[in-house]
Amino acid sequence: MEEKISQIQKDFLEKINKSSSLKDLDKIFIELFGKNGEIDQLPKEFSKLSEDERRKIGPLFNQVKQELEEAIRVKREGVREETYKALEKEDFTMQPPRLQHKKRQGHLHLATQFKKEIIDLFAKLGFSQFDAPHIELDKYNFEDLNIPKDHPSKDMWDTLYIDTGNLKVEPGSLLLRTHTSNFWPRLMEKGKTPIRAMSFDRCFRYENIDARHSHTFNQFEIAVVGQVNQAITMANLKYLSDYLLQGILGKEAKSRFRPKYYPFVEPGVGIDCLCVFCHGKGCKICSGTGWFEIAGAGLIHPNVFKATNLDPKKYTGLAWGFGPDRMLMLKHEIEDIRFFLEGDLEFLEKF
Template identity: 55%
Template sequence: MEEKLKKIQQDFLNKTKDTKTLAQLDELFIALFGKNGQLDELSKQFKDVPKDELKKVGPLFNQIKQQLEISINEKRGTIRKQIYQSLQNEKFEIPSERTGRKEKKGHLHPVTQFEEDIVKLFEKLGFVQTDAPQIDTDYNNFEVLNIPENHPARDLWDTFYIDTTNYKLQTNKLLLRTHTSNAQIRILKNNKPPIRVMTLGRCFRYENADARHEHTFEQFEIVYVDKDVSMTHLQYLSEYFFKSILGKGIQARLRPKYYPFVEPGVGVDASCAFCKGKGCKVCAGTGWLELAGAGMIHPGVLTRGGIDPDQYSGIAWGVGIERMTMLKYGIEDLRSLKSGDLKFLGRF
């Protein structure tokens, strides 16, 4: 019996050493340890072994069984390591003609494309780009811009306020900015006239989503401060923008509009590119789309920014990037831009 055990031991140690694949090793394991395997069959013969010999054979059986199991497990680890290293070193390409699919290359989102275009457009006029935080204080977003406590824009239905109850902060009025105008006070304080600065980024308002509105949207804004800046400059920049982006066929108009941080303020409209001014669901039947808000920077805002309003004047001009993107690419529903529909976005 002892010779049989040692023969099985040596036999399977040699086979384990020569095994090349995990499948072969599994077969070897079953042949040795499985039901009706060699060790199982051998253990059934113990009943015929004399007790004196069994006292010696029993421990030897367990010892050999344990040794063979360790040997197989070590070999399994070695083979797996070899497979892993082989996969790491393996390089292969799948030609598109084999998959039956054409190669698809990624590209910039239409909103991102438009943002790059508008930045390049104003860089030609000497404007430099800056950023402002999307989470800001109530002061920077509202108070410094002449928006009093009871102004509709301060209402909780319009603004996302942040609950700071459990945080030790210098201010308990934090919010998601409602416009890029929160950059104005920083621009005025950090620059000396003449100032030509532009900023863009994400803004947030509590609004119902429809063809023209979203709770999260992108804005672009410029601040231009110098001596003798007037509404003539504002009109020129508006026409320069619309004609450069949308083409000469788009009409623009200025109409009086109230913004607390500019005086006077204007709404800058463009003729609807979808209905050519006849009226449709995109323009709500008016034939016009309000795309920009602008005006002469309020003397109080200039003063808070450290600029003497008696020596300098300035204009603030902001536009909704998604709406401009809709006009440029002929997109009828604002929500399509953030749908994640790659088939739709791949058209641009």
């Protein structure tokens, strides 16, 4: 029995020393202390021993048992420590997968690319770019545009007003501009005619945000002002509409006018574009009509001339504005307007 115990001790200490993984040590532990393990089975044989032998074997058995347990514990710690040391040498600073195979280079946002395209298109016709303030006075955003204070037509725009606080302006007279149209009274009041100007910029409205509406959106607008004898007419408006649509969508693009009310123009029109998807036959995107509305336009109202100190008998003009975001959504089949404002890389990298 004594020999048997010594043999187990020798064999297993050797095994423990040679083992190099926690998995091996677990296996050894089970071989020794598990059900039917060497150490587990030994006491069953003690009954065959004489009392003297048992007195001798008992302490030896306990000593070897503890020794083997301790050897496994120490070896486990050693293996763990070695594993940690090996891990410390590893480089775990991972790079995002996309960086591993291509160098990322920034590019202009889809809306900015479109802005450049349209600005270039109209610069060829002699239009110069003009940006008006985003935070605007009621005067330029509404009053000068023939939308008097407290007039019901003001309800056509869901306006975000700015708390004027201690500012030296009339309460309620400061707002986030609802359209780019604020640029033309600002230019007109300077009296430097003729005017041939354009603006592509952000506007803001108090909208419930969904796939088609956003509180922040782009508008592109042009204004032409000249003397009455320069014959600025609806025919010019029609030409400019087709010029824009064909410049963006190709030669087949067509526009049509529908009478529409806007306070700052007379006559006013809504401009529709022949559906690029069905060529006028009617499809889901154009709601079966063959056309979709892209712009509002008209000849500048005499009251706008009066408000900006220009004589409506001497001057005439046209103005025309459209939503580039909507145009881009149609052109690229973008389903949600919110993509334009969110920094979603997957979306941005598509264009």
